[in-house]
Amino acid sequence: MKDQYLKWLLIIPTVFVLMFWVIYPLLWSLGLSFYEYSIMGTFAVKPVFVGLENYLKVITDPSVWHNFKVTAEFIALAVSLEFLLGFGIAQLLYKEFRGRRIIITLILIPMMLAPIAVGVFYRFIYDSTFGIFTYMLSKVGIPEFRWYTYEWVIPCVALVDVWMWTPFMMLIILAGLTAVPTYLYEAAEIDRASWWMKFRYITLPTIKPLIGIALLFRTMDAFKLFDALFILTDGGPGNASEVISLRIYREAFQYFHTGFASALSYILLVIIIVLTNIYLRFLTRRPVMARVEREVEV
């Protein structure tokens, strides 16, 4: 067969899957977002076209604003902590020492685990009567700590996310650090440059784009927080930890407000698409990436 046809034939299966399972559903839900409809379809309720009413409902609903606020709090807390810790840990693990590889691998395990599994075992750890977390806090002078409260639930959920995803930040920053050509440091050493000068003028410029990518990536992912939260808090107490994706799930599969849920998921989608575009713009700055593509031994 001529390459002319072959090259398209090879990508057809992939494109078909993505069209049928992504594009088609997305168009469908865009349509649904303009209808008053319920998926409790056993009673065969006919969808009614309501135009932008669902979107108006979403925007004017104060509890949706609460969902966004909770999501924003979670993201701000989790991502900033992940960045600071990830950066610190990367600095510690940058230089070669015995057992470095094994320690890096151990630290990377959490992010490979299923969020649902992590949610389950953190429930065990957080438990107020026999949980080891509560026990340890009581040992350091915080007796009877209750995590499932209006004030503490988001920080505690963020903590789980920090445990899972700091390694991601660490790994990317580590890749950036190892990509800095060592001769630059050697030259700076000769000039008797201080630690800060080296960091400011050599390290930072190299890893800056990578930090950007890591932050964006985590922010995007944090918007999708669902599995672990579903098990850990189910949005509670009350709706204290009801993030945006959980709200969509509830509207769609518990209250059966299909149109409303579709409109809300479209708003979320637009936010993520904007973030994705920023992310992709970062990635396509090839010259920067080329430096990182050097073989790095982790």
Added chain:
Amino acid sequence: MDKHVKRNLVKGVKYFLIAIITVVYVFPIYWLIVTSFKTRLDMFAMPPKWVFNPTLTNYLDVFVERRYGLTPTITEFPKFLFNSIFISLASVAIAVAFGTLAAYSFSRFELKGKDTWLFFILATRMLPPIAVLIPIYLMYRTLGFINTYHGLIFLYVMFNMAFAVWMTKGFFDEVPRELEEAAMVDGYSRMRAFMKATLPQALTGIAATAVFCLITSWNEFMFAYVTSGFDTRTVPVSLARIRGESGINWGIITASEVIYVLPVIIFTFLMQKYLLRGITFGTIRK
């Protein structure tokens, strides 16, 4: 202070910090594993028991249900475990097969609008899954895909598609084109040259891609929860049933969790070389 002493002090502090971080990281997993070997009494002991007599009862309970006065029966867990394994393996086989073909095409040929296609594929992975959950549920209900293996398998193929294309493309890019060109000069067709010359070179990379896809499928929860039924329920969905329960049987839960996460932990160790590539879709190379 003596420069030498100072340097040693800095080093000491550094190793101390590294030790603490490692402990903090490993501890929750350690605690999970340890708990799964405890008796009910030891599990809830306050202060927590660090030393105890390990027991395998919890693991037995995961598989065999023993009620007083009744003959022991096999639990549902083996079925869920089978479902998880079967659905993950099948979806990965399809995703990697499709993805490899597409990746080869993207890597070797000039395609009209290639970058747009690649961006489109990557973008599908960035979308929040919840955005397509409702229409997929409706679509599946119409098509009768709810509670079927193929329904879940193809969902996971979709999840892994973008990743499979991007990762394997990276590996194909590293194999010199001359290899298959030489094979074609020898009279091989394009496809045979690909199978005989290029594919074997990229095989380790493809295997690594497959393992990452396997972990994604294995870990997926939301779609399985919404579209699977009793026959096709996967392990994460069965774990989710503890939600809101007050009298949770933590012995069984922790033991089944260990069974569920252990393969992933082992894979993480085997895959450490590819981790950075894996988690960034191969867009950042190590």
